[in-house]
Amino acid sequence: MIGRFALALLACLAAPAAHAHTLSVSHVDVALLDNGAATVEVDLALRDLALTFPLDANRDEMITWGELTALRPQVQQWVIDGIQMSSAGRDCALAPAEFGIRRYDDGTYATVQLLARCDGSDAVALRYSLLFDRDPQHRALVTVRHGNDATSAIARTGSDVIGLSTGAGTARESNPFVDYLHEGVHHILIGYDHLAFLVSLLLPAALIRMRGEWQPADSLRGSFLHVLGIVTAFTLAHSVTLTLSALGWIIPASRPVEVAIAASVLLAALNNLWPIVTGRIWMVGFAFGLIHGFGFAGALAELGLPTQSRLLALLGFNLGVELGQLVVVCLLLPILFALRRRRIYSHIAMPVASLAIAGLAAWWLLQRIAA
Numbered sequence: 001m002i003g004r005f006a007l008a009l010l011a012c013l014a015a016p017a018a019h020a021h022t023l024s025v026s027h028v029d030v031a032l033l034d035n036g037a038a039t040v041e042v043d044l045a046l047r048d049l050a051l052t053f054p055l056d057a058n059r060d061e062m063i064t065w066g067e068l069t070a071l072r073p074q075v076q077q078w079v080i081d082g083i084q085m086s087s088a089g090r091d092c093a094l095a096p097a098e099f100g101i102r103r104y105d106d107g108t109y110a111t112v113q114l115l116a117r118c119d120g121s122d123a124v125a126l127r128y129s130l131l132f133d134r135d136p137q138h139r140a141l142v143t144v145r146h147g148n149d150a151t152s153a154i155a156r157t158g159s160d161v162i163g164l165s166t167g168a169g170t171a172r173e174s175n176p177f178v179d180y181l182h183e184g185v186h187h188i189l190i191g192y193d194h195l196a197f198l199v200s201l202l203l204p205a206a207l208i209r210m211r212g213e214w215q216p217a218d219s220l221r222g223s224f225l226h227v228l229g230i231v232t233a234f235t236l237a238h239s240v241t242l243t244l245s246a247l248g249w250i251i252p253a254s255r256p257v258e259v260a261i262a263a264s265v266l267l268a269a270l271n272n273l274w275p276i277v278t279g280r281i282w283m284v285g286f287a288f289g290l291i292h293g294f295g296f297a298g299a300l301a302e303l304g305l306p307t308q309s310r311l312l313a314l315l316g317f318n319l320g321v322e323l324g325q326l327v328v329v330c331l332l333l334p335i336l337f338a339l340r341r342r343r344i345y346s347h348i349a350m351p352v353a354s355l356a357i358a359g360l361a362a363w364w365l366l367q368r369i370a371a
Helices: 002-013 065-070 072-082 176-190 192-202 220-246 254-273 281-303 310-339 343-370
Strands: 025-032 037-045 083-087 093-104 107-117 124-128 139-146 149-155 161-163 207-210 213-216
Touching: 025 124, 037 083, 037 093, 065 072, 065 093, 072 083, 072 093, 072 107, 124 139, 149 161, 149 176, 176 192, 176 281, 176 310, 192 220, 192 254, 192 281, 192 310, 192 343, 213 343, 220 281, 220 310, 254 281, 254 343, 281 310, 310 343
Parallel strands: 025 139
Antiparallel strands: 025 037, 037 107, 083 124, 093 107, 124 161, 139 149, 207 213
16 A cells, blocks of 8 residues: 555656646747738747657757758648638638748747638637647647737647637637636646645645654644645745746746755655644745746746736636645545554655655756756
8 A cells, every 4th residue: 555655656746857847838820811811820849840850850969940941841731731720610721831930938949830711701710739649738829810909819638729700600719717727727737846845745734743753633624724724825925926927027047946846845745754844834835835936937938928818817827726736635635634543654654655755856856956
């Protein structure tokens, strides 16, 4: 049982590499013109294109403009095959146009421009299916412009149809709050270092430190309120730094933030093994929440915030993170509470699990320092 418990944690947490917040994101900009015409610009990270095309032809670990343009026809056709526009139920004709590169904060992207011709301008929809077969976690941030109006939506696995205008039939209409709420939940559940930090705080949640030993707590309600206080403090703190960073008021360098997040996970896990802080754990949650908020902001920056509804999207993302945390708490806390009176849990399973998390956090820390 103990071995399975520790192995399960390792299986859940060992997958990520040093950069736990790097997402696979493409940017799609659609400009709807008159008479059913449109331009579609698709920005794809070179690291994502390399999953499908041999970009580094001479294998010198560098991608040159010559190597990229040599594959221009294949890349353009691949994009045309992976994007479908329709109007009033009929497919729009897509033709390749310009080809270039664009720099984003997380690297170089290839820009593929397409020209679309639709029979009409009603019920226009876009289906995006690029890269989902390679990376199910891939996201496409779609921006639609029509005159002075602009809206944004996120295409993901299982939700890849975006309505580009009113009356888009079966297409999913843009709802920034819902989109970013979903992304907040998604990020906390795949944000392995955030998840490891939360699990580290939860492992002793059904126990009380007395006379130098972990003793079982008496009340599930008391344990839940204790955890809720920690999670709420963590949420309030990360909401502050996430908002400040997302709005561009404070933009720290990503590397020190990633190092600090790994260190926070390590310290939280070690505190379970050699308790230094046993009271007012919510203060620890708040302090480290300030750091983790910058990590959330890094993931949000990769997705981007819609220009006209950025505060609504930011609120949705924050609430999504909180909802994701509460899901983890509600799933894990009853199990830990049921095990709390078993000596094998407080003396073996909890320390082994904490040691496993500490080991992974130390690995992340070394990777991020060396990166």
